[in-house]
Amino acid sequence: MIQQILPPAVAVADTTADLLDSPVFPEEEPYLADSVEHRRREFVTTRRCARTAMTALGVPPAAVGSGPKGEPEWPAGVTGSMTHCDGYRAAALSHSREFHSIGIDAERHEPLPDELVTYITGPDERAHLRELERGHPAVHWATVLFSAKETVYKAWYPLARRWLGFRDARLTFDPDAGTYTARLLVPGPVVDGVRVAWFTGHWAVRDGLVLTAIAVRRAR
Template sequence: MINSLLPNNIACEFLNESTSNLFVHEAEVKSIQHASKKRVTEFLNARHCAHKALIKIGYTQNAAILQGTKGEPLWPKSIIGSITHCKGYYAAVVSFNKFIVGIGIDAELNMDISQKLILTTQTENEIFTNTKISNKSPNFFLNKLVFSAKESVFKFLFPIVKRYIKFKEIEINLNINKKTFSVILLNSDISNDFDVTLMIGKFDYDDNHIVTCCYQQQIN
């Protein structure tokens, strides 16, 4: 689904189930060898998607995509990308930095989240707005969509601002009919240096998953 949300200069590769025919780097396998079986499966299948996506944009160097100190993927020089995985879905998107400023993607199971998680991740304005429109959104769980959109925005911003961003610093405004969202950054340290009006947020869903993406094109 994520591939349908992207412009032509961003490549996507995805899997609906894990594969045994993995296309990954030896260093990636070594870096995750002491993790749980579940984590190894998630990590390597997502890396498989990342390498396949890199080939789609013409990047053929055999570079490992390892993890930073916060678990973020460390992309090769000149590459901007994002990775996501959940049960039944693995995906990666990539592009060259001459085309995009940043990108973040997220996939979640199409199921509700706890009231506690809503209260700790959504602003008062989001809770008020989402309560009014939730009854009009029978095909997906609205609160999970907001959570996923914030994940995508976080993944977009983290490589740029290089600090942890709390979900309550991000406010999501949904356009349900167009399947898009806009972003407000409530922390002035970020919003003063970054024009969020240039960020493009999109989402889609099916019976099993909700997917979101957030990207910004370079201005030539």
């Protein structure tokens, strides 16, 4: 599903079912120590998706560890992102010569608690959400925004290697084009000799899911 909002050069593998017969690489076993069952299901299935995407890229399947902030540790020459929510797991990978970073996220298309909306947004974003809700009431816009902010962080971290808070980027959505812009409110990393001031991404709602994606392409 999420392939539809990513560039063709990005390899995607996704599933709506857990793939528990998938092997776990020895290097990954420490991350599963004392894991509860649902965590193991997420871990094993997303890494199966990641290795399927590696194969599509012509990259030998490899272990995917986790860094200090929980970020995936990809094999050399690869960049990507993984996501999981109830009923959906996915991985999106590319050659790092094509993209600096990729961020994907999936959430159930359900209302977000009011207290969480207040925590992740600024006043101008809440006004934007109210405007979107008036024009397109069938969409749970706060959940779309939450998912998009998760994607922004996943695209940001490999470039900046530092934290980005929910309120450190101001998001606006184009409901007709299925796109969004994240304007950074903190200094961004320098990429291809230019300081990043914003990210642009795509979003979609289908089959009970919110899907968001960003792919930061390398300069030609």
